[in-house]
Amino acid sequence: MLEKFLEQIKLIIRLSTQKLQSLRQRLDAHALALSQSMNYRYAVCKKTWHTNSHFTFWLIPADGSHIAKTNVKKTHLKYAFSGVAAFLVVVSVTIGVLAHFAIQNENQKQELAEYKATKAAQERTIQELQKMAEKNQKQLAYLAQLEDKVRQEMAKSGTALPPKTDVAEFAGKGGPALGDSSPMGYMLEQEKNIDNVAKAKKADLENLLSAIESENYRREVTPSQWPTAGGEITSYFGGRSNPFGGYDYTWHSGIDIANYYGAPVYAAASGYVQQSGRYAGNARNILISQDKGLTTAYAHMSSLAVSAGAYVKKGQIIGYVGSSGYSTGPHLHFEVLKNGKHTNPLSYI
Numbered sequence: 001m002l003e004k005f006l007e008q009i010k011l012i013i014r015l016s017t018q019k020l021q022s023l024r025q026r027l028d029a030h031a032l033a034l035s036q037s038m039n040y041r042y043a044v045c046k047k048t049w050h051t052n053s054h055f056t057f058w059l060i061p062a063d064g065s066h067i068a069k070t071n072v073k074k075t076h077l078k079y080a081f082s083g084v085a086a087f088l089v090v091v092s093v094t095i096g097v098l099a100h101f102a103i104q105n106e107n108q109k110q111e112l113a114e115y116k117a118t119k120a121a122q123e124r125t126i127q128e129l130q131k132m133a134e135k136n137q138k139q140l141a142y143l144a145q146l147e148d149k150v151r152q153e154m155a156k157s158g159t160a161l162p163p164k165t166d167v168a169e170f171a172g173k174g175g176p177a178l179g180d181s182s183p184m185g186y187m188l189e190q191e192k193n194i195d196n197v198a199k200a201k202k203a204d205l206e207n208l209l210s211a212i213e214s215e216n217y218r219r220e221v222t223p224s225q226w227p228t229a230g231g232e233i234t235s236y237f238g239g240r241s242n243p244f245g246g247y248d249y250t251w252h253s254g255i256d257i258a259n260y261y262g263a264p265v266y267a268a269a270s271g272y273v274q275q276s277g278r279y280a281g282n283a284r285n286i287l288i289s290q291d292k293g294l295t296t297a298y299a300h301m302s303s304l305a306v307s308a309g310a311y312v313k314k315g316q317i318i319g320y321v322g323s324s325g326y327s328t329g330p331h332l333h334f335e336v337l338k339n340g341k342h343t344n345p346l347s348y349i
Ligand SMILES: [Zn+2]
Pocket: 235, 252, 254, 255, 256, 332, 333, 334
């Protein structure tokens, strides 16, 4: 049963194979015939083209009633073909060029839009910078006003003032080209001006600060502090009568300030304690050496509060009023020496 079935299958396969082979052979033959026919027609056309100088075109409607025909010279046909070819070339080139320009135009439009956007953003930035520059200029002007006020106050208190810095000192370096009237050029010029003014103000303020510092130092070392708590001047600097009787005049090297016994004695100026101890005549003395060639001396004290070598600040307690040494009652003998020479203490206080 199975064998019979297999036989049938084999038979079917064989028949199918034979059919396919015959079909393939027919197709091959057909293709060959077609190819030969094409070659033949091409050869005929070629030959016809070369051997004829004129060609006839026929126009035959479907019912065959009318026949229109025209004779054309081969050269004319050649011209026509060339013309059509040339026309096609021109048309395609034109289309290409137009397409190219269209794309370019589109790109340019896009670029222009981008450029406009960028320019608008830049203009906004410039406007903001402009506002800032104006604000900075106002602030600098205010700083200049403040500086003038500081100068006025300093002048009132007798401080030696440094000269104002000339803004032109900082100008003239670089700068935009002449005639650059663009907003950017104007801004650049403005910014440079602000920079110059700011530099000048910085220099001025630094000079003022150093003037104030040196003035403060001068005041610190100038013996202008009254050396006791109150008291009364009983003897002035210079010539006076001898307190121990007699009619001769003795020169007085300082001033005497009468005060109660134990009243505090203050340093008239800051400086280093040069001497502190008992000395003949004046007894219980203190000598303070200030800067700028100044020295102050305090004598007849009941006790001393600082030792030699110590630095004392102006107004600091250095001892107490007494009556030690040659003295007629509790008082402070106070001297100021400038470069070693006795001067009138009242010219400092
Ligand atoms: Zn005296």
